[in-house]
Each structure stands twice: as structure tokens, then as C-alpha cells.
Amino acid sequence: MRSPLLSVTLSVFLVLMIGWLLVVGRSLVLPFVIALIVWYMINSLSHVFQLIPIGRWRLPGFVTFTLSLLSIFAVSTFVLDIVTVNLTQLAQDAPTYQRRLEELFDQASSLFHLNDPIELKDLLPESVVPRMVTAGASLVTTIAGSASLVFIYVLFLVLEQSTFDRKFERLFSDPEKAQAAFAIRAEINRSIMHYFSIKxxxxVATGVLTSLVLLAIGLPYAALFGFIAFLLNYIPTIGSLIGVIFPSLLAVVYYDTLAPFFAIATGLGLIQFAVGNLVEPKLMGSNLNLSGLVIMLSLAFWGAIWGVVGMVLCVPLTVMIVIVCARFEASRPIAVLLSETGEVGFAESKA
Structure with missing residues (x-):
């Protein structure tokens, strides 16, 4: 019989090895994870289309699947076009904002009677612009390469998805174990579907409201900031804060007075507070059952491994870990520690 110390040591070693592989293989694993998300979105949207009644009939699977593909492609193209136009305009206007920022520094230096006035080059080195351009070009190249790899992964997932259940079932020699594995997969699917649908x-509501507030006040790039708010809302806690900071800082540079800054900061802050603390918890309920501290630690962990994508996926990944650990007696304490209430159900299998 293995000693508890040996089991703990092997478990820690396994976790460290998996973490190391996730970091080292990031360039290969991350595109596949993104492809899984896209594939999951296609199938989820196809399922939604199948639920829509047309008289006494419902659309067949191949029609709904095609509609989901076209819908995702059309929405992605539309959003990317808007973001590209806004980013191009922002790049053209950047020198104007830089001069305005220098004027604000001069005013601040005069107001506080500083002997050594604050200058922009003190905060940003002179070579920062070429480096930013180089980094931007590298980022575009990386995204283009990743997009091609993601497309290939999605294509093969779509072509082979009809065999997944049969292969998954044949992984287990015991039908009861196979049934338990399918039950775990169904529970994970329900939790992730619940999370992503509400999120x-x-x-979307946060991004639309953000754009409307900025349009009403007259700040440029309202669509871009709305899209940024939409993306950042997937990142727990810090995403909503960053979504308020970006347009508020632009308001300081764009306007001659601070009134628009306070109006934008207050308006967007109220939106984020209402959505994040009133609407979303009411809709989400206690389905996730994750501790707030665990969410923050998960955010830091997955963000360090996979960057922004890891921050977006930190909650679903942690939910999956809790569900799987709760099913086995040996790993159930881990699920209890990660949960919010400590109630994770009863283990059904023995490790």
C-alpha cells in the first residue's frame, strides 16, 4: 500500500510536470484550446438553432450547423472590420494625443511649481515607438499564424466529431465506468454552457452600454471601447476595472476640461457595478460554486501560463477541475477547498 507522503509527492510532481508542459508547449496547445472554444461555439449555436420551431418542423442538423458557421463568420468579420477602422484612426490621431499629454504635463508642473518639469520622455523612452511598432508587427504575424492553425484544428474537429462518443466509450472496458465518464462530461458541459451563455x-450588454455612453458624451472610438469592454468582461474582477480606465484616460487627453472625464468614469463605473454585482450574480446563481479567492488565484495562474486567453478561461477551467475532483474519493478534498460552500456532492468512484 502506498504511503500518503508518496501519494502527495507524486501528485505534486504530476501537477508541476503538467504546468511545465503547458508553458513550454504554449505555442501548440493554446491554438488547439482556442479551436476547441470555436468548435464548442459552433455546436452550441447549432443546438440553439435546432430548438427554434418552424411551424411543426425543426431545422435538420446539417442546416443548423451551416447557419452557425455562417453566423459566427459574419459576426466575427463585422466586429473585426469595426475594430480595425477604429484602431487605424487611433494610430493616426496618436501624435495629437501625445502633444495634448505633453501640455497636461507642463500644466501639472506649473501648478505644483516643480523645479524639474515632468516630460513625456521621462515616462516613455524615445525608442518606445519603434519598439511598439515592431511588437505590433510581431503580434499581427503571430495572430495570423495562430489563426491558420486554429482554422485547421477546427476543420479536423468538425470532420471527426461524429466519432468522438464512440471513441470515448471504448476508452473504458467497464460499461459502468464509461457511463460515469459520460455523466462527468455532461455535468461539465452543462456548467460551462451555463457560464458562457450568461457571461x-x-x-454584450456591457459592450453596447459602454458604446452608447461614449457616443452620448462624444468620445471617439466608442465602438472600439465597447468591444474592449465586451472582451474584458470575461476576465474576472480586473477586466471591468480596465474597461473603465481606458476610455476615462482618453477623455483626459481628448477634452479640455475634466467634466467629461468624471461623466465617463462615473457612467461606466455604474454600468460595471450594476452588471457585475447585481445582474450577473442573479443570473449566474450558485451554479459555479467557486471561492472568490480561488478565482483570483486561478486568474493569476492561468494568466501567467496563457496570458489573456488564460484569464478568460480561468473560471471554466477551474470549474472543470472541481467537477472532476469531486467525482473521486482521493481528490475530493481538492474540490472542497476550491468550492465556495464546501458542498460538492459525493464521490462516486474510488481512485
Whole structure:
């Protein structure tokens, strides 16, 4: 019989090895994870289309699947076009904002009677612009390469998805174990579907309201900031804060007075507070059952491994870990520690 110390040591070693592989293989694993998300979105949207009644009939699977593909492609193209136009305009206007920022530094230096006035080059080195351009070009190249790899992964996932259940079932020699594995997969699917459906609806509402507030006040790039707010809303806690900071800082540079800054900061702050603390918790309920501290630690962990994508996926990944650990007696304490209430159900299998 293995000693508890040996089991703990092997478990820690396994976790460290998996973490190391996730970091080292990031360039290969991350595109596949993104492809899984896209594939999951296609199938989820196809399922939604199948639920829409047309008289006494419902659309067949191949029609709904095609509609979901076209819908995702059309929405992605539309959003990317808007973001590209806004980014191009922002790049053209950047020198104007830089001069305005220098004027603000001069005013601040005069107001506080500083002997050594604050200058922009003190905060940003002179070579920062070429480096930013180089980094931007590298980022575009990386995204283009990743997009091609993601497309290939999605294509093969779509072509082979009809065999997944059969392969998954044949992984287990015991039918009861196979049934238990399918039950775990179904529970994970329900939790992730619940999370992403509500999170997406709330994020869309946040992005639209952000754009409307900025349009009403007259700040440029309202669509861009709305899209940024939509994306950042998937990142727990810090995403909503960053979504308020970006347009508020632009308001300081764009306007001659601070009134628009306070109006934008207050308006967007109220939106984020209402959505994040009132609407979303009410819709989400206690389905996730994750501790707030665990969410923050998960955010830091997955962000360090996979960057922004890891921050977006930190909650679903942690939910999956809790569900799987809760099913086995040996790993159930881990699920209890990660949960919010400590109630994770009963283990059904023995490790």
C-alpha cells in the first residue's frame, strides 16, 4: 500500500510536470484550446438553432450547423472590420494625443511649481515607438499564424466529431465506468454552457452600454471601447476595472476640461457595478460554486501560463477541475477547498 507522503509527492510532481508542459508547449496547445472554444461555439449555436420551431418542423442538423458557421463568420468579420477602422484612426490621431499629454504635463508642473518639469520622455523612452511598432508587427504575424492553425484544428474537429462518443466509450472496458465518464462530461458541459451563455449575454450588454455612453458624451472610438469592454468582461474582477480606465484616460487627453472625464468614469463605473454585482450574480446563481479567492488565484495562474486567453478561461477551467475532483474519493478534498460552500456532492468512484 502506498504511503500518503508518496501519494502527495507524486501528485505534486504530476501537477508541476503538467504546468511545465503547458508553458513550454504554449505555442501548440493554446491554438488547439482556442479551436476547441470555436468548435464548442459552433455546436452550441447549432443546438440553439435546432430548438427554434418552424411551424411543426425543426431545422435538420446539417442546416443548423451551416447557419452557425455562417453566423459566427459574419459576426466575427463585422466586429473585426469595426475594430480595425477604429484602431487605424487611433494610430493616426496618436501624435495629437501625445502633444495634448505633453501640455497636461507642463500644466501639472506649473501648478505644483516643480523645479524639474515632468516630460513625456521621462515616462516613455524615445525608442518606445519603434519598439511598439515592431511588437505590433510581431503580434499581427503571430495572430495570423495562430489563426491558420486554429482554422485547421477546427476543420479536423468538425470532420471527426461524429466519432468522438464512440471513441470515448471504448476508452473504458467497464460499461459502468464509461457511463460515469459520460455523466462527468455532461455535468461539465452543462456548467460551462451555463457560464458562457450568461457571461456572453452580460458582456454584450456591457459592450453596447459602454458604446452608447461614449457616443452620448462624444468620445471617439466608442465602438472600439465597447468591444474592449465586451472582451474584458470575461476576465474576472480586473477586466471591468480596465474597461473603465481606458476610455476615462482618453477623455483626459481628448477634452479640455475634466467634466467629461468624471461623466465617463462615473457612467461606466455604474454600468460595471450594476452588471457585475447585481445582474450577473442573479443570473449566474450558485451554479459555479467557486471561492472568490480561488478565482483570483486561478486568474493569476492561468494568466501567467496563457496570458489573456488564460484569464478568460480561468473560471471554466477551474470549474472543470472541481467537477472532476469531486467525482473521486482521493481528490475530493481538492474540490472542497476550491468550492465556495464546501458542498460538492459525493464521490462516486474510488481512485
Amino acid at each position: 456572453t449575454a452580460v458582456s
